[in-house]
Amino acid sequence: MADRIVATDAALEAIERLTAKHGRLMLFQSGGCCDGSSPLCLPDGELLIGPNDTLLGELGGMPVYIDAEQDERWNRPRFVLDVAPGPASGFSLEGLDGIHFLTRS
């Protein structure tokens, strides 16, 4: 299956930089409260992936997942990962560098 997620050049650069700093990474598209529409960038394997999660694709060697029911309800055929200034406020690793990832359709 073709990847359902692509990244902007700026996001790919950020992934490369973060990978050099933290090692192999994973991304999980969150939902709900607070930063709920943001993806969460974590060391690979930090969040246990279950049978009800969907792999959207890989970006720079980094797997990107979403909860399967959320994916069905969001009904986005494709995702674009981008990055913007301002720290991510959750556990997401890029927040330490004063930036945050976001997904667009």
Added chain:
Amino acid sequence: MARNRSIMVSTVDRRIALMRHHRCIAARRDGSLRNCAAHAGNCTVLKPASPTPWSILRFAELIQDVLPAGVINIVNGPGAEIGRALATNKRIAKISFTGETATGRLIMQYAAQNIIPSTTELGGKSPNIFFADVMAHDDSFLDKAVEGLVLYAFNKGEVCTCPSRALIHESIYDEFMERCLQRIGEIRQGHPLDPSTMLGAQVSTSQMEKIQSYCQIGMEEGAELLIGGHRSELGGELNGGNYFQPTVFKGHNKMRIFQEEIFGPVLAVTTFADDAEALEIANDTLYGLGAGVWTRDATRAYRMGRAIKAGRVWTNCYHQYPAHAAFGGYKASGVGRENHQMMLEHYSQTKCLLVSYDPEPLGFF
């Protein structure tokens, strides 16, 4: 099959409720203090949301003479550095988290690894349902219902229970929305510290961008913009601030603006034909945190309240947060309850001291 444990709570004086709400919101956004383990006699470490570091520190200053040193400890900073270190620390006996679903899963995972209990509140997309009989009379109850819809606008990026989906009976839609839109148009935006301000600034630039992006999505998926939809330019010293107009879209429940939590003053409105359809739309969501039911028919209010899969169903009111009312979610809105005696139970152990005062042996073997 989950049992429906219904708890009836009568509402309190509205001025007190509003004060409590402000306090609760400040505490929640800054560390879920209302869920605080200290209420149950435990020492507590609070990690406030990083965009809002200050108000909980101010609150701590106010109570510093009341509590012994070390009972409440506040740690500010980025979640990636501090959140994980706290959540995985072996000295933590119970963990509570308010935030988004992926971090909620992480918290529950860390709790499982350390074999400690956890509770989570992970947001919602709360339906606010207005039945035709709210317009049976032109009276103060109708005015209260209009106000109940407009409460969606009370969201600067901190209100998990924002009534962000309004479901309105098709027979009253035009007239009811006309009244609501007029009231929304009168909302005064301004400096957050000005007491006459009704809607202040959004919590961060990234939150503003998110709201703008969802408004764009709403337009692209064909929703009808009824009011707002843009950044507010308030001029003067507020120029360029994170102000967003109270916004209403009309559409249908499958649209993304009805399914995704925007966390800003953005309402998605749709209509329903009968009670069954209202219920179907209300429950057609990943979440189940809050809900509102507005009707003059008490039996309908009970039927709907029982059937809506949400942890709190405000009935002929919204956004009241009395301390004795259980609060928390069904489905992806999380696990456990805040407030109420149930909250104390989350932070307590049940111990059974089974004591015999009979000196004689059982007589077995």
